[in-house]
Amino acid sequence: MTKVTLTVNGKSMSGEAEGRTLLASFLRDTLGLTGTHIGCDTSQCGACVVHLDGKAVKSCTLLAMDADGGNVTTIEGMANADGSLNTIQQAFQDHHGLQCGFCTPGMVMSASALLAENPKPTESEIRHYLEGNICRCTGYHNIVKAVLAASGQDANVMAAE
Amino acid sequence: MYNFDFVKPSSVAEAVKALSDDEAQPLSGGQTLLPSMKQRLNAPGTLVSLTGIAELKGVKREGDTLVIGAATLHATVAKEAAAHYPALAELAGQIGDPAVRNRGTIGGSLANNDPSACYPAAVLASGATIVTSNREIAADDYFQGMFTTALEPGEIITAVRFPIPQKAAYAKFVQPASRFALTGAFVAQYADGVRVAITGASEGGVFRWSEGEAALSSNFSADALKGMSGEAEGMIGDLHGTPAYRAHLVGVMTRRAVSAAH
Numbered sequence: 001m002t003k004v005t006l007t008v009n010g011k012s013m014s015g016e017a018e019g020r021t022l023l024a025s026f027l028r029d030t031l032g033l034t035g036t037h038i039g040c041d042t043s044q045c046g047a048c049v050v051h052l053d054g055k056a057v058k059s060c061t062l063l064a065m066d067a068d069g070g071n072v073t074t075i076e077g078m079a080n081a082d083g084s085l086n087t088i089q090q091a092f093q094d095h096h097g098l099q100c101g102f103c104t105p106g107m108v109m110s111a112s113a114l115l116a117e118n119p120k121p122t123e124s125e126i127r128h129y130l131e132g133n134i135c136r137c138t139g140y141h142n143i144v145k146a147v148l149a150a151s152g153q154d155a156n157v158m159a160a161e
Numbered sequence: 162m163y164n165f166d167f168v169k170p171s172s173v174a175e176a177v178k179a180l181s182d183d184e185a186q187p188l189s190g191g192q193t194l195l196p197s198m199k200q201r202l203n204a205p206g207t208l209v210s211l212t213g214i215a216e217l218k219g220v221k222r223e224g225d226t227l228v229i230g231a232a233t234l235h236a237t238v239a240k241e242a243a244a245h246y247p248a249l250a251e252l253a254g255q256i257g258d259p260a261v262r263n264r265g266t267i268g269g270s271l272a273n274n275d276p277s278a279c280y281p282a283a284v285l286a287s288g289a290t291i292v293t294s295n296r297e298i299a300a301d302d303y304f305q306g307m308f309t310t311a312l313e314p315g316e317i318i319t320a321v322r323f324p325i326p327q328k329a330a331y332a333k334f335v336q337p338a339s340r341f342a343l344t345g346a347f348v349a350q351y352a353d354g355v356r357v358a359i360t361g362a363s364e365g366g367v368f369r370w371s372e373g374e375a376a377l378s379s380n381f382s383a384d385a386l387k388g389m390s391g392e393a394e395g396m397i398g399d400l401h402g403t404p405a406y407r408a409h410l411v412g413v414m415t416r417r418a419v420s421a422a423h
Binding site: 002018019020022041042043046049052055056057058061062063065066068110113114129131132133 | 162163164165166167169188191192195196198199208210212236257258259260261263264340
C-alpha cells in the first residue's frame with residue numbers, strides 16, 4: 001500500500017492505495033465520498049465522471065496512484081458554499097433531469113465540463129458531448145433541457161417529447 | 162484486476178530502465194489497458210506510467226511537419242493540431258467521448274494498434290514516422306496486423322512526425338455503441354500522390370487501399386472512385402457488419418473523405 005494525497009473539492013485528503021486501486025474506489029471506499037457512482041466499471045457509462053485538474057475523466061478507468069497530487073472535483077464539490085444547489089444541479093431539479101438518479105452525478109460533472117468549454121451549447125452539441133454518459137432510464141430529453149437551462153438558454157425551444 | 166507495482170518516472174530514460182523488467186508494461190492513458198486488466202486479459206507485474214513525463218507531451222510545428230508527443234491527449238490534439246493539420250485534429254476529436262479524450266493518448270493508441278482505432282489510419286495515410294526510445298519507424302513498416310506492431314518489448318513511442326498534406330480528411334462510419342470505426346477512411350493528398358488508409362475493416366488491421374490511391378492520384382475526386390469498393394476477403398465479419406458490407410464501406414467512406422478533404 002502507498003499513500004495517495006489528492007486535493008478533493010478544495011481540501012487535501014490522503015489514504016492508502018494499492019497499485020490496482022481505481023480513483024473511483026479510492027474516492028468512495030477510502031475517502032467516503034460515495035456521490036461518485038460506479039455503473040458499468042468498463043468506462044462506457046460515465047456515472048463515475050469527476051474532474052481531474054479541471055478535465056472530465058472516468059474515475060473507474062484511472063488509477064488512484066496515477067492521480068496522486070492531483071486536484072479532483074466530485075459531485076460533492078458542486079453545491080454552492082451555503083449548501084444550496086448550484087445552477088446545473090438546480091436546473092436538473094427544475095426540469096426533472098433525472099429519474100432513478102444513478103447517472104446524475106456523472107451527468108452533472110460532464111455538463112459542468114461542457115459549459116466551462118462552451119457556455120452556450122446548442123441542443124445538438126449537448127447531446128454530442130454527453131455521448132459518454134448513459135442514462136438507462138433513457139431520460140435524455142430532460143437532461144438536455146436541464147443543461148440548456150443551466151446555460152441560461154430557453155429550454156422550451158426543444159420539442160416537448 | 163490482479164494487483165501490480167506502480168511506478169511513475171519523470172523521464173524517458175527512467176521509463177526505459179523501469180521497462181527492462183520482463184514483467185513491466187507501459188501505461189499511458191489506460192483507456193484500453195485498464196479495462197483489459199479488469200477482465201484479467203492482461204496482468205503485468207509492474208505498470209510504468211508515462212503520464213508524468215513532460216518531454217512526451219505537446220504539439221509542435223517544424224516546417225512542413227507536425228510533431229506530436231506520444232503522451233499527448235486526444236483532446237489536446239483536437240485543439241492544438243487544428244491550425245496545422247485540421248483533418249488530424251478532427252479525427253482526434255471523434256475518438257471515444259470527451260472523458261476518454263481527456264485521458265487517451267496518441268502513443269497509447271498506436272502501441273495498442275486496435276484494428277478499429279482511428280489514429281492508425283491517419284498515421285498510415287500521412288506516411289508518418291513513429292519515433293521511439295531508440296529509433297524511427299516508417300508507418301508502412303510499423304503496423305503489422307491486428308494488435309501487432311514493430312515495437313520491441315521495452316521500446317516506447319516518444320513522438321509521431323506527420324508530414325502535413327495539401328488536403329486531407331477522415332470519414333468514419335461509427336459503430337454506435339463503442340464509437341470505434343466500423344470502417345474509417347483517411348485520405349491525404351501530397352505533391353507526390355494520394356495515400357488512403359482504411360481502419361476498422363480488415364482482419365489484418367489498418368491497411369492502404371492501393372486501388373483507391375491509384376485512382377485518386379490521377380484524379381482527386383469522388384467520381385474517380387465511382388463503383389469501386391474493397392475486397393470482401395479478409396474483412397472483419399461480426400454482428401455489426403458482414404465482410405461484404407465493410408468492403409462496400411471502404412469505397413463509400415473513401416468517397417466521403419475525398420469530398421470532405423480540405
